[in-house]
Amino acid sequence: MTKRTHNNRFMNSSVDEQEVREYCLHHPLPRPNVNLTNIIGIVFITECMVLGLSLLAHRHVGWCIWDCENGLNILFLLLFCKPICKTIVRLYQKYASESTRRRCRCMPSCSEYALLALDKYVWPKALWKIYKRLTHTCMEPGYKVDYP
Numbered sequence: 001m002t003k004r005t006h007n008n009r010f011m012n013s014s015v016d017e018q019e020v021r022e023y024c025l026h027h028p029l030p031r032p033n034v035n036l037t038n039i040i041g042i043v044f045i046t047e048c049m050v051l052g053l054s055l056l057a058h059r060h061v062g063w064c065i066w067d068c069e070n071g072l073n074i075l076f077l078l079l080f081c082k083p084i085c086k087t088i089v090r091l092y093q094k095y096a097s098e099s100t101r102r103r104c105r106c107m108p109s110c111s112e113y114a115l116l117a118l119d120k121y122v123w124p125k126a127l128w129k130i131y132k133r134l135t136h137t138c139m140e141p142g143y144k145v146d147y148p
Contacts, residue, residue: 020107020143029101029109032090039087050076081123089114104138106146117148 077084093101093111104110113133117126129148137146 017143020105020145023107024105024109024143025102027109029098030093030112032093034087034090034094046076046080082118082126085123085127086115086118089118105143106133106138107144108147110134110138113146113148120148 089111101109101111106113108116110130110133114126114130117129117133120126121129126148133146137144
């Protein structure tokens with residue numbers, strides 16, 4: 001097996017750098033339909049549920065309200081991290097300027113990569129891969145193909 005060079009380690013043999021460059025500069029950017037009212041409503045309802053559960057725990061078990069609420073907030077975050085992250089990416093796709101979104105030199109774009117990684121992996125690994133993509137892969141020179 002031959003050793004790959006640093007510049008083409010992400011390149012797929014069927015796609016050359018010029019094709020990736022054209023993709024990055026000219027592919028249509030998705031603008032998903034994101035309803036902020038629904039997002040705010042969901043956050044409000046879940047926080048009310050957390051507060052209600054913490055009050056129930058305080059009344060029946062005697063736990064301190066704030067300790068229980070903090071624990072429930074952490075549990076909520078652990079359970080709903082993937083949907084929260086996907087919503088953040090979709091908000092970025094919806095409201096970020098085109099010039100900001102065109103800075104990515106990879107195929108698929110960084111926001112598309114984030115959604116794919118969140119679908120493919122458990123959220124800690126997906127967040128790590130997204131971090132590595134944003135801080136390392138996209139900072140390297142040239143255009144490249146990099147799927148999660």
